[in-house]
Amino acid sequence: MSEQKDLGAANRSNEWLLDRLRRASDGEQVGQTPQELRAEIVERNVGLVKSIALKFLSSGEPLDDLIQAGYIGLLNAVSNFDLARSNRFSTYASYLIQGEIRHFIRDKHSTIRIPQWVQTMNRRLKEAEEAYFQKTGRPPTLSELAAALELREDQITALLRGRESMTYVSIDQDRRSQDPNPAPPTTEHLRAKDGEDLPFDFRMRILAAIEQLTSIQRQVVAGLFYEGKSQSEIGSELGISQRQVSRMKERILDELRDTFHVDRPEN
Amino acid sequence: MKDAKSSHDLLTLIGSAIEQLQRGIELFETSSKREGAACLATVIQSIDAYLAHAQEDPLLQLARIDSSDLSDDLQHVKLDLAAVIHQVEDPREN
Numbered sequence: 001m002s003e004q005k006d007l008g009a010a011n012r013s014n015e016w017l018l019d020r021l022r023r024a025s026d027g028e029q030v031g032q033t034p035q036e037l038r039a040e041i042v043e044r045n046v047g048l049v050k051s052i053a054l055k056f057l058s059s060g061e062p063l064d065d066l067i068q069a070g071y072i073g074l075l076n077a078v079s080n081f082d083l084a085r086s087n088r089f090s091t092y093a094s095y096l097i098q099g100e101i102r103h104f105i106r107d108k109h110s111t112i113r114i115p116q117w118v119q120t121m122n123r124r125l126k127e128a129e130e131a132y133f134q135k136t137g138r139p140p141t142l143s144e145l146a147a148a149l150e151l152r153e154d155q156i157t158a159l160l161r162g163r164e165s166m167t168y169v170s171i172d173q174d175r176r177s178q179d180p181n182p183a184p185p186t187t188e189h190l191r192a193k194d195g196e197d198l199p200f201d202f203r204m205r206i207l208a209a210i211e212q213l214t215s216i217q218r219q220v221v222a223g224l225f226y227e228g229k230s231q232s233e234i235g236s237e238l239g240i241s242q243r244q245v246s247r248m249k250e251r252i253l254d255e256l257r258d259t260f261h262v263d264r265p266e267n
Numbered sequence: 268m269k270d271a272k273s274s275h276d277l278l279t280l281i282g283s284a285i286e287q288l289q290r291g292i293e294l295f296e297t298s299s300k301r302e303g304a305a306c307l308a309t310v311i312q313s314i315d316a317y318l319a320h321a322q323e324d325p326l327l328q329l330a331r332i333d334s335s336d337l338s339d340d341l342q343h344v345k346l347d348l349a350a351v352i353h354q355v356e357d358p359r360e361n
Contacts, residue, residue, distance in 0.1 A: 055349060055353045060342060206288050207292075209347045210288050210289070212340055248276075
């Protein structure tokens with residue numbers, strides 16, 4: 001009967017409380033109701049929710065709202081945690097808390113916005129793939145795709161990576177659109193994906209950041225080169241010389257060439 | 268040669284940020300997650316440094332970029348990177 005001995009609030013681990021919760025839910029007498037045990041687990045993990053919410057303050061959303069979203073993840077973790085899987089509860093809860101906070105922020109800000117030009121390029125890519133398949137009966141190689149679209153192979157690779165990140169986003173959107181509160185992944189599901197899911201998540205987020213930056217870059221370039229103003233006019237507006245404007249544009253082009261690995265023209 | 272203002276113009280920031288992010292991806296793929304995260308942290312610091320002086324960037328006026336929209340966009344970039352760094356700093360324990 002030592003298992004049922006009350007350890008005192010300070011010594012109750014999440015796992016110990018969850019074990020009691022499972023037994024209470026099965027009708028066993030453990031001295032507390034399931035509701036009381038759930039409340040105790042949530043109270044015990046308030047600090048975890050707050051610490052994760054603080055990491056997302058740069059989203060601009062109020063901390064209280066981030067914490068509220070985090071609580072949803074915590075409650076899902078309490079409901080779905082599987083003791084038999086021997087993961088730590090805090091690890092599993094952190095995953096779900098972060099997921100709910102990210103979902104909340106995405107809903108508010110559309111965090112991962114796919115730039116229009118990326119969508120256009122992916123549409124062209126898909127059309128070229130389909131046209132090639134219809135013509136030859138087989139999918140095109142990277143070099144054949146590059147030739148069809150008049151792009152280099154590394155640019156096609158970059159587009160395919162972009163498409164990978166778009167697919168990830170659409171999966172999440174589909175999942176949420178079918179059910180606004182989809183069942184959280186179980187610990188078994190997380191274990192099954194461990195080792196491949198995490199790096200992919202990293203890559204998706206970094207690629208989203210790169211896409212966002214290239215989108216900004218294109219806005220700047222469009223503003224600079226498509227307004228039809230002369231360098232002298234621009235210089236007058238900014239209070240700098242035409243020569244300074246010229247140097248600035250040259251540097252911008254260098255940056256663009258570096259970013260997209262385009263060879264510099266020979267002088 | 269870079270002039271004094273070059274570290275505070277938007278395209279220099281983007282060029283160096285993309286370079287760092289691509290390097291970050293390479294490091295993650297070779298399992299150097301801590302070093303990859305350090306690359307991402309550098310980008311966040313660069314964005315913060317840029318935003319602190321963004322009003323002095325002539326490119327924004329030149330390209331007619333709204334500084335508050337830009338700030339929002341860069342905050343989104345920071346948010347994504349911060350999430351990755353957080354995952355690296357708080358690895359799963361199985």
